[in-house]
Amino acid sequence: MSNRLIDLVNISKSFGSNLILDDMNLYIRENEFLTLLGPSGCGKTTTLRIIGGFESPDHGKVMFNGTDITSLPPNKRQVNTVFQKYALFTHMTIAENIAFGLKIKNKSNAYIQDKVKYALKLVNLDGYGSRMPDSLSGGQQQRIAIARAIVNEPKVLLLDEPLGALDLKLRQDMQYELIRLKNELGITFVYVTHDQEEALTMSDTIVVMNQGYIQQIGTPEMIYNEPENAFVADFIGDSNILPSTMIRDELVKILDVNFACIDKNFGENKPVDVVIRPEDVELLAPDKTQLNGEVTHLIFKGVHYEMEVVANGFTWLVHSTKLFPVGTKISIYVSPENIQIMHKPVSVDEEAVSIDE
């Protein structure tokens, strides 16, 4: 996980007058599991298609292992793609589907047979070789699409929402299966999803995108615990996002109440956004802190209770294993390390941010 395998340098792409990617820079390291995460239409598939060679950027270049491959056609690239809707060859058997790439490369029959068998075993579909794609379930077809790509031993596998069409249980099984596969093969995965949980579970690195801009790049922990802006905070999991004022280093005023925090260097009396995860909001007896409120909603969620608490005019989302019935008067405490301070949007990049609600 050291050297850069793929480098996207100043990539821009428009369709007509629609700017889809604007001056995007991104590198992908060898053996990395990198996920492009973002809402529908933010340009994830377009980015993947540029790496795969199905779309050429208007500006910028695509580097692979130090060579410029921007104008190389897809069949000459050392990457293989698992398409959003499988895209199997319906007129061929499963075995012929998997053998397609190897036949093109004129491998010997014995080699092809071995490989097909190995690939079918890898995706747990031993003995399906002579079936037709239409006779398989969605999850099985998905695994065939993966098998068809990996027999070619690509350096990089591009996966476009490969689990999007599957039900929850199957999706979770397949997530583990994909991670196992990746470890077994030791190759680089570039994975596209708009499911934040999937991204958090599977990735080494997450790239959060919105409207053609990269909002943040980081490990799942960094993205979750230290979102750089309100969009990321909102997109990754539930959160309370509060417009606040940084009084000075390590002190922030949230809803007219001063809270100790650990962030510095935001200046004095500067407007900022604060994000607090619902599981980090602690409910105490009334008047234990200066922020008093009342529980207005309560839902049982299995592992925890989800509550809405109105305090100083703001509706807080709170997750807690302790039950506070609707109407309970409480006060709110947040420990300093759980208060995440973010700059207000200033740059062009962050103006692209849009928050629902």
Added chain:
Amino acid sequence: MNKKWLSFPYILWAAGFIIIPLAMVFYYGFTDRDGIFTMENILAILSPEHRKALFLALVLSFFSTLICILLAYPLSMILAKMGNARNSFLVLIFILPMWMNFLLRTLAWQTLLEKNGVINSILHFLHLPGIAIINTPAAIILGMVYNFLPFMVLPIYNALLKIDPNVINAARDLGANGLQTFIKVTLPLSMPGVISGITMVFVPALTTFVISTLLGGSKILLIGNVIEQEFTQSGNWNLGSGLSVVLMIFIVISIIFSTLSDKDGEGTAI
């Protein structure tokens, strides 16, 4: 909630205009003038002049169908590749001549190709030697191709449109170049369209008598002309019906061929 009675008018229509005439063709085909059963009308196909007419019809339809495929396939690919807004207009332009009467279109070709027709007049005006294709098999093939080409284009175009672009991308992704992708993926996936196109061109070409009469003159007789003459000139309905039954066998064979090849039931006939 049984709405079967709704199909009643159709059944009536089918009985009146399909089943009864068909039954009559079979009746006349298997009887002589006195209404006595005979195989003579069927076996009449074996006479040299009938065999020749059938053979010529098969050959000309075969070549017309082949030429139609060769013209229609690239054309359909171009149409299918275009953006949607433009291509519906192009498809319309293509269908437009089909709305004009078949007879008129063929007559137009006659006028164009005649010895003193439009083309030869222009050639003459330019001091070029004239062409003499009117009243040749080539003129008949030209007429067949011109009239039936749209019936080949539309099913192939529909079949090509149905192919998921990502399936093509997948082939490229797996290392196939443009030609390999075409041969291994595009062509087989569009086969149902080609096959319905073949049926839709071959069957009417095989049975036509209008095109051969107008562009082939009186010397070139196709099986369709022979049958027509039995009905309209010789007044021998029995012989005409017998030969029609034989022709029907050939049509049924070609339709069976096409349904067998189109095993996925993805017929794209319009």
